[in-house]
Amino acid sequence: MQILRETKLESLKKAKEIGRESALQILEKKGLVGRGGAAFPTAKKWRMALNVKSKTRYLICNADEGEPGTFKDRFILKNNPETFIEGILVAAFILDVKKCFIYLRGEYNFLRKDLEEKISELLKKSKMKIKIDIVRGSGAYICGEETAIIQSIMGFRGNAMQKPPYPTIKGLWGKPTVINNVETLTCVAQALFYNDWNPNIRLFSISGDVEHPGLYEWELGVKISTILDTVKPENGKVKAMSFGCFGGIMPVKKTEAISSESICKNNCHHGAFTIIFIGEDKNILDMCLSISKFYTYESCGKCTPCREGTIRILNLLKKIRDKRAIKEDLNFLKDLANHIQETSLCGLGQSCGNHVLTAMNFFREDFEKFLK
Amino acid sequence: MGEDDKIVLNILNEIQDKHGYISENLLKQTSEQLNIPIARLWGVVNFHTMLRTKKQGKYIIELCGSPSCVLSESREIENFLKKELNIDIGETTTDGLFSVYKTSCIGCCNEAPAMLLNNEPYTNLTTDIVKKIIEEKRNANSKRN
Numbered sequence: 001m002q003i004l005r006e007t008k009l010e011s012l013k014k015a016k017e018i019g020r021e022s023a024l025q026i027l028e029k030k031g032l033v034g035r036g037g038a039a040f041p042t043a044k045k046w047r048m049a050l051n052v053k054s055k056t057r058y059l060i061c062n063a064d065e066g067e068p069g070t071f072k073d074r075f076i077l078k079n080n081p082e083t084f085i086e087g088i089l090v091a092a093f094i095l096d097v098k099k100c101f102i103y104l105r106g107e108y109n110f111l112r113k114d115l116e117e118k119i120s121e122l123l124k125k126s127k128m129k130i131k132i133d134i135v136r137g138s139g140a141y142i143c144g145e146e147t148a149i150i151q152s153i154m155g156f157r158g159n160a161m162q163k164p165p166y167p168t169i170k171g172l173w174g175k176p177t178v179i180n181n182v183e184t185l186t187c188v189a190q191a192l193f194y195n196d197w198n199p200n201i202r203l204f205s206i207s208g209d210v211e212h213p214g215l216y217e218w219e220l221g222v223k224i225s226t227i228l229d230t231v232k233p234e235n236g237k238v239k240a241m242s243f244g245c246f247g248g249i250m251p252v253k254k255t256e257a258i259s260s261e262s263i264c265k266n267n268c269h270h271g272a273f274t275i276i277f278i279g280e281d282k283n284i285l286d287m288c289l290s291i292s293k294f295y296t297y298e299s300c301g302k303c304t305p306c307r308e309g310t311i312r313i314l315n316l317l318k319k320i321r322d323k324r325a326i327k328e329d330l331n332f333l334k335d336l337a338n339h340i341q342e343t344s345l346c347g348l349g350q351s352c353g354n355h356v357l358t359a360m361n362f363f364r365e366d367f368e369k370f371l372k
Numbered sequence: 373m374g375e376d377d378k379i380v381l382n383i384l385n386e387i388q389d390k391h392g393y394i395s396e397n398l399l400k401q402t403s404e405q406l407n408i409p410i411a412r413l414w415g416v417v418n419f420h421t422m423l424r425t426k427k428q429g430k431y432i433i434e435l436c437g438s439p440s441c442v443l444s445e446s447r448e449i450e451n452f453l454k455k456e457l458n459i460d461i462g463e464t465t466t467d468g469l470f471s472v473y474k475t476s477c478i479g480c481c482n483e484a485p486a487m488l489l490n491n492e493p494y495t496n497l498t499t500d501i502v503k504k505i506i507e508e509k510r511n512a513n514s515k516r517n
Binding site: 058065066067068069070071073074099101105106107108109110133134135136137138139140141152153155156157158172173205206207208209213214215242245276278279282286287290291293294297298300 | 375376378379380381382384385408412415416419420421422423434437438439440442443475476477478479480481482483484488491492493
C-alpha cells in the first residue's frame with residue numbers, strides 16, 4: 001500500500017536541503033489535497049498561514065477521526081506512525097512552527113502511549129527543536145470541525161465558530177494555525193520524498209454488509225463493480241451505499257465510478273471515501289434512524305437549526321417507523337432537512353439532513369410503506 | 373509555562389485517570405489551580421461524553437452505535453448487555469463492576485460490532501464473546517474478594 005511506505009526522515013532531510021519554497025512547489029506540483037474530506041490544496045493552506053506576519057504559528061494534526069464508518073487514520077496511526085510524525089516535522093519546518101498539537105480522539109486513547117514514544121524518538125533523531133503535544137479528545141465528534149478543535153484545545157467547549165476569520169489567519173490563541181488530518185500529513189512526507197507518489201490513490205474505509213470489510217487503496221474513479229468484486233456483498237447483493245453519515249445514501253450502481261463528478265450527480269459526497277454498504281434485506285428507514293440518532297447526539301447545541309432540527313428529524317423518522325405518519329409528513333421532513341442545512345452554522349448542521357434527502361429521493365418506497 | 377502548555381482537556385483527563393471520575397470538589401480545586409471559572413470547566417466536562425462526573429464501574433463498556441455496527445447486529449449485543457448486567461445504557465451495576473455507554477463510532481467499523489472496555493477495543497463481537505468477557509471480569513473480581 002502506498003500509505004505504508006516509510007520515509008525514514010529522508011523527507012525532512014530533503015525539505016531542509018531544498019528549502020521551504022521548493023518543498024511547497026513540489027507539494028503543489030504533486031497535487032496534494034487535504035484528506036479529511038474537504039480536499040483543500042495543502043500547499044495553498046500553508047501559504048495562507050505563511051502570508052500572515054506572526055512570530056508564532058501553530059500546527060494542529062486532526063486525529064479526531066469520528067465520521068462513522070471511517071477508520072483510515074486509526075490504520076495509519078497504528079501501522080505507519082513514524083511517517084505520519086515525519087509529516088508533522090516537515091510541516092513544522094516549512095511553516096516555521098515551534099509547537100504542534102495532535103488532537104487524538106478519546107476512542108483512540110489506546111494508541112496514545114505508543115505514539116508518545118514514537119514522537120520523542122523522532123524528535124531526538126531529527127534534532128528538531130519543536131514541541132508536539134497530544135491533546136486527549138474526549139468523545140465529541142464536533143471537535144473534528146476546525147473551529148471547534150481550536151476552542152477545545154484552548155480549554156473551551158468544542159462549539160463551532162463563525163468563519164471568517166479562518167484558522168490560517170486567526171486560530172489558536174489568535175495566531176495563524178494550520179489544521180491537517182493524519183492522512184494528509186502522512187502524504188506530505190511521502191509526496192515530498194517519493195517521485196512516483198500518486199495523488200490519485202486514496203484510502204477507502206469499507207464496512208457494512210460485505211464479506212471483506214476493511215481498508216483498501218484504489219485510484220480515484222474506481223468503478224463500484226471493482227470495489228464489490230473485492231469486498232463481496234453479503235448474500236450476493238447490496239442495494240445501497242452510505243458515505244459515512246454525512247455524505248448521503250445512494251443506490252449501488254455498479255457501472256458508476258467513485259469520483260466527485262459521479263457521486264455529486266447523485267447529490268451525495270464521497271468525503272473521505274467512507275462507504276457503508278447496505279444489504280438488500282435492510283430497510284433504508286432503519287439506516288436513516290441510526291444516522292439521525294448520531295446527529296442528535298453529536299450536535300454541539302450552539303445554533304438553533306441544528307440543535308432543534310436534528311431532534312425534529314429523528315422524531316419524524318420515528319413517527320414514520322411507528323406507522324403514525326401521513327404523506328404530508330414526508331414532504332415536511334424534506335422541507336425541514338433542507339431548511340436546517342441552509343441555516344446551520346457549521347458542516348455538521350449543513351449535512352445533517354443529507355441522508356434523509358438522498359434516501360427519500362432514491363428509496364421513497366422504504367418510507368411510504370410505513371405511512372398510515 | 374505559556375498559555376499553550378495548559379491544556380485543560382489533558383488536565384481533566386488526568387484527574388479522571390487518577391480518581392475514576394471528576395467530582396465537584398476536584399473541579400473546584402482545578403478551577404482555583406488553573407484560575408479558570410468553575411462554570412467554564414463544568415461546561416467543558418459536560419460537553420465531552422468521555423468525561424464523567426459520577427462514580428463509574430470498574431469496567432467501562434462503550435458499545436459502538438455506528439451504522440456499520442448496527443448493520444452487524446450490534447443491537448443484539450446492546451440488548452444482551454442490558455439483560456446480563458441488569459442495567460440500562462448510562463447506568464452502573466449495583467456491584468460497582470460495570471458501567472455501560474453507547475458511543476457514536478469507535479473506528480472499528482471493519483470489525484463490527486465492536487466496543488471499548490476501559491479504552492481497549494474488542495471487535496467482531498457476538499453475544500457469546502461478550503458473555504465470556506463479562507464472566508472473566510466477574511471471576512477475576514470474585515477471586516480477589
